[in-house]
Amino acid sequence: MIFRSPYPDVSIPEISLSDLVLRNASLWENRPAFIDAPSGRTLTYGQVAAASRKAASSLAERGLRRGDVFAVCCPNAPEYAVAFHAVIMLGGVITPMNPVYTTEELAFQLKDTKARYILTMPNLLEKITAAADGCCLREIFVIGNAEGATSFDSLMQGNGLLQEISIDVKTDLAVLPYSSGTSGRPKGVMLTHYNMVSLLRQLQPILHLGPSDSTLGMLPFFHIFGMNILMNNALYRGYTCVVTPRFDFLQVLELIERYKITHLFVVPPIAAGLARAPEVRNYDLSSLRFVLSGAAPLDSGIQKALSERLQIPVLQGYGMTETCLAVTMTPEDHPKFGSGGRLIPNLEAKVVDTVSGIQAGTGVSGEIWVRGPNVMEGYLNNVEETRNAFDNAEWLRTGDLGYFDEDGFLFVVDRAKELIKYKGMQVAPAELEGLLLTHPAIADAAVVPSPDREAGEIPKAFVVLKAPCTPDEIMSFVADRVAPYKKIRQVSVIDAIPKSTTGKVLRRVLVEQERSKLI
Secondary structure, three states, X not given: OEEEOOOOOOOOOOOOHHHHHOOOOOOOOOOEEEEEOOOOOEEXXXXXXXXXXXXXHHHHHOOOOOOOEEEEOOOOOHHHHHHHHHHHHOOOEEEEOOOOOOHHHHXXXXXXXXXXXXXXXXHHHHHHHHHOOOOOOOEEEEOOOOOOOEEHHHHHHOOOOOOOOOOOOOOOEEEOOEEOOOOOOOEEEEEEHHHHHHHHHHHOOOOOOOOOOEEEEOOOOOOHHHHHHHHHHHHHHOOEEEEOOOOOHHHHHHHHHHHOOOXXXXXXXXXXXXXXXXXXXXXXXXXXXXXXEOOOOOOHHHHHHHHHHHOOOEEEEEOOHHHOOXXXXXXXXXXXXXXXXXXXXXXXXXXXXXXXXXEEOOOOOEEEEEEOOOOOOEEOOOHHHHHHHEEOOOEEEEEEEXXXXXOOOEEEEEEOOOOEEEOOEEEXXXXXXXXXXXXXXXXXEEEEEEEEOXXXXXXXXXXXXXXXXXXXXXXXXXXXXXXXXXXXXXXXXXXXXXEOOOOOEOHHHHHHHHHHOOO
């Protein structure tokens, strides 16, 4: 059985991402597009469009050409959107990077994408410079000033005149975010202009936001959720985004009150805080029309408690980087607790039994497969993983298990792909296992998700030792080599890692052991 969206298909123009996103900037020329929360500095829609063109003309003079990759490694800032669309205007490709990555993690992405330019912050410059050794970088830009890098402000000297760029929107890449996909270490997700334009058009019938609305840009722009909901969709639909470079719970409450935020986009740990924290009572949050949680499943109890506390709909969405963000989304007027919502327009899905391969009907669980215009082209430099992700190059296997109910609402019940979701961020067990095996005292290792009230899931390692070593020493070893959200939080020493007859780690056995402790 093929499940289809209850919404009519939307038209998808064959234009570049920036042409779509900035098409109405002149109509909202003096309306605030981005407000920097720490300083109050504001960029209007007219200023974002003009600055993007100036930066694009300057980058063209410096040699950026169609297909060149431009990395952005910054916390949220108004300049992020300017740099993003300056590059897109020239037919370049943006690869967003997590600022908390280690030097080794940054170097891998820079080399894998063959990035030519990068935008960062002065406090990250030393790490970026070290990561760039042996890479293809031509120039490093910083927001502000730092010795050894070019100030991003210098790009504002451009005349804003651009030569016509011939972009094939269905094949030319716009964005290269990194995701662990269904398995393994992070991979470059190839998203074309058409993919990204499709997603923004598909959201339009479900998310009813416009120039009278505002949101809080606290989710990172390097993550597909923040990139497309808080940055690109805001520019496309005309709502204001109040940008915060880091998350601070009390500041979030204060900013909602001060700016009368109308819509809040969160990950489950933030939703849990809003539902439970006593400090919430001290702030006026009456401007909020709805809260939407994504990036990981939100417990239905927390969803209900938050809805009752704020007296507004609390919604969920389900998707992945490989679909430019969304597969399903809960409509504002029809919330259903525990569900990721209904299929967005132009998207189809089927639920497939993981053993027999037979398509399931309503109410029957299986692996969720999807197809539609927002589905990625594949993984960069990785033909095998691309082939494994698709069925006959048509249906994307999500690696998630779930079912559709009689009303067309999706319920995700498990994760076949074994990824760990720590506060909405993806952690690949295979990556951490590979690192653990480089420790001289570890003979074998497996990493699984362990349920955690605050984070949702935490990485837990099971190790077999060949020399004395404490759990604290093992956790410290990993913490020194990965981004903070990937750190091992618990370690158990066992006699043997469960494996199949072919030698594959049976993480499911360890996961079930972890879950049984909660019963």
